[in-house]
Amino acid sequence: MKAKELSSFCMQISFLLGAGIPIDAGLSVLAEDAEGQSEKNMLLQMSEDVESGISLAAAMRKTALFPEYLTEMAQVGQETGTLETVMKSLAQYYEKEHLLAQTIKNAVTYPLIMVSMLMIVLFVLLTKVMPIFEEVYNQLGAQLSPITKNAVQIGTILSGAAIFAIILFVFISIGVVISSKKGYKVMWAEKLLENLKERSSVAITLSKRRITAVLAIAIKSGIDMEAGMDMAIKLISQKEIRNKLLEGKEKMELGGSMYDALKETQIFTGMDMQMIKVGNRSGKSDSVFEELSKKYEDEVDTAIDNLIMRFEPTMVVVLAVIVGLILLSVMMPLVGIMASIG
Structure with a gap:
């Protein structure tokens, strides 16, 4: 994925967490507005994986589309309870x-x-x-x-x-x-x-x-x-x-x-x-x-x-x-x- 797409994804996840929406439900919402079918399928699959009990980082890693740095940061964010902050910071990083x-x-x-x-x-x-x-x-x-x-x-x-x-x-x-x-x-x-x-x-x-x-x-x-x-x-x-x-x-x-x-x-x-x-x-x-x-x-x-x-x-x-x-x-x-x- 390109830096612009990664920035958008991280910012959307940050917004979802800030609004108190569960990640699996949020990913389904994002899939509805996905631009391409491949992106829609990816988000829906991630939603199903998160709903089944695996972490967001594991779901991201499973797609093989996200860089290792991003998945590791997401994993640490979930473990420390700072995923919203991490995703917002990552969105700014990838935008730059x-x-x-x-x-x-x-x-x-x-x-x-x-x-x-x-x-x-x-x-x-x-x-x-x-x-x-x-x-x-x-x-x-x-x-x-x-x-x-x-x-x-x-x-x-x-x-x-x-x-x-x-x-x-x-x-x-x-x-x-x-x-x-x-x-x-x-x-x-x-x-x-x-x-x-x-x-x-x-x-x-x-x-x-x-x-x-x-x-x-x-x-x-x-x-x-x-x-x-x-x-x-x-x-x-x-x-x-x-x-x-x-x-x-x-x-x-x-x-x-x-x-x-x-x-x-x-x-x-x-x-x-x-x-x-x-x-x-x-x-x-x-x-x-x-x-x-x-x-x-x-x-x-x-x-x-x-x-x-x-x-x-x-x-x-x-x-x-x-x-x-x-x-x-x-x-x-x-x-x-x-x-x-x-």
Whole structure:
């Protein structure tokens, strides 16, 4: 299930619990308004399972559609009597995950469209417009310079190759997405994404956001801190950060505090670590982690916005320079013809 769907499901369960409606009856109510038949069947089956006596978490796990983190949080929420709070917090978490995913998707799509349009414009200019000018000059007894002709040939080859590469990239991306949805793993694509995540500052900030968000939910729900750390580990894809969290968890198991464990990992530094220290001493760790989560979320948005803001004027300048050079190369022979006539 997508983050948006998970957010909606968690929020609906939270509303049902807040209204005092039994979970099995509530799931039946949700099934009546389900958008698709598959979703309706899933909710009805979950309703029957809960009515038969199994927990909501077990019913969710039985569908094999919910992430492990969500089912474990639901299980802990039921065991501690804080399921409504847990579901509400999870709804907010997955809503933010959805918004961040959309932001990243837009940040990738926009530059791709810009580059594609630039290459198409250049290709049309070089293959359709320039030959017309060359023919006109031939009729007037003038010719384009050898440098211009070579530049046109090279530009045509490069722009055509770029267009082909972009089309190939789009088709490969679609193929990888379809394969992933069907359960097939594309190893080279996964390794490429893993390398990007390990080195990307945006991906690292996203991981920090997930860690702090999960710990905030865990503390607010009364979950044991070691269990909260374990849940955070399961949500992190970067090996380096995950290994650091495992080291921090081992320190907690030896009797260390959450602050000591996170300090040991060196994932958080400077003022962020000071905030965690203050939260740990004042008993307001959940509020501190929530604030840090919002901060990292804003940092991701700002980084992506800055990337787009730098990219757009760069593309405009590049296009203007290239078009200007093409026009200059076209106009120079015309200037020579006008001078000879004068």
